Amino acid sequence: MAEPDAGRLRRVAVLVLDGAKPLDVGIPAQVFTTRPSMPFEVRVCGPAPGLVTGGDGLSYHVAHGLDALAWADIVFIPGYRRPDQEDPPAAVVAALVAAHARGARLAAISTGAFALAATGLLDGRRATTHWHYTRALATRYPQIRVDENVLFVDEGSVLTSAGAASGIDLCLHVLRGELGVAAANHAARRLVAAPYRSGGQAQYVPRSVPEPLGERFAATREWVLHHLADPLTLDDLARHAAVSPRTFSRQFVADTGYTPLQWVMRARVDAARELLELSQRSVEQVASDVGLGTGANLRLHFQRILGTSPSEYRRTFARGE
Known part of the structure; x- marks a missing residue:
């Protein structure tokens, strides 16, 4: 971010695009809200002043147009509906590029990453977005190194975050860099949010095993899901599919993107x-039930695949009594 003049408020613009998601818009507006303890001035803007049709049945009446991007030190781009189907207006892309060129930081929340990607400023960089759209982002913008397992990515002048709630993580990260840990912790308490969250967005994806691209071995995959507690080998799977291990392995990778045993491991983690x-x-019992043997083995693969521990995952997702 360009260094602000001494004594003036840091300038934050929140860019509302058609289909903007309410939570995505509200998070940066609230985190950087103008108050005595927070040296920020926030302007909510759109492609033009006036009414912007949002998502989820809400619309926004914004007082500022793209001139706010020429004013801001940091620009937040909230997520919006149908990001993989509609390009942002050319004027928006140009204004984002111009803001970045003069030193503003650009921070996308969730699917706002698509608008940021349209500028070309993410090319050759790491970025993330909501897990549901990571594949679409990587396909549409292959120059971007899409990381689907993190809550946010800070590439200095451009930042991206995963789904809506991870916008809080991103905003607190920015605040921590601007004002220090104490200020970020104070804001987190005000929001009743964790100053830091462990793990990444992988733990929020419904399943670790991907949706298959082919159905040739669907029956074998289904069989595996009913025999996870058994010691499964490549030969076992190929025998069930009635093909050679080499043929099975090659076609399985083409269908799923994983080797057979990688897929089995992810299925075991999902069952856990x-x-x-x-x-x-207990963690030990769960490990035995899903074929991972020991709690230590379960913890190892849980951390590798989901970026968190079984105990932390249970605290986050277990249903209350």
Whole structure:
């Protein structure tokens, strides 16, 4: 971010695009709200002053147009509906590029990453977005290194975050860099939010195993899900599919993007997630139930795949009594 003049408020613009999601808009507006303890001035803007049709049945009446981007030190781009189908207006893209060129930081929340990607400023950089759209972002903008397992990515002058609530993580991260840890912790308490969250967005994805791109071995995958507690080998899976291990492995990767044993491991982690959410079984018992043997083995693969521990996951997602 360009250094603000001494004594003046830091300038924050929140850019509302058609289909903007209410939570995404509200988070930066509230985190950086103008108050004596917060040296920020916030302007909510749109492609033009006036009414902007939002998502979820809400609309926004914004007082500022794209001139706010020429004024701001940091520009937040909230997520919006149908990001993979509609390009942002050319004037919006140009204004974002111009703001960045003069030193403003650009921070996208959730699917706002698509508008930021349209500027070309994410090319060659890491970025993230809501887990539901990571594949679409990577396909549409192959120059971007899309990381689907994090809550946010800070590339200095451009920042991106995952789904809506991770906008809080991103805003607190920005605030921490601007004013220090104490200010960020104070804001987190005001929001009744965690100053830091462990893990990444992988733990919020419904399943670790991907939706298959082919159905040739659907019956074998279904069979695996009913035999996770058994010691499964590549030969076992190929025998069930009635093909050679080499053919099975090659086609399985083409169908799912994972080797057979990688897929089995992710299926075991998914089964463990369900047991942690719905039962009171210990971590050791859960590990045995899903074929991972020991609690240490479960913790290892849970951390690798989901970026968190089984105990932390249970605290986050287990149903209350």
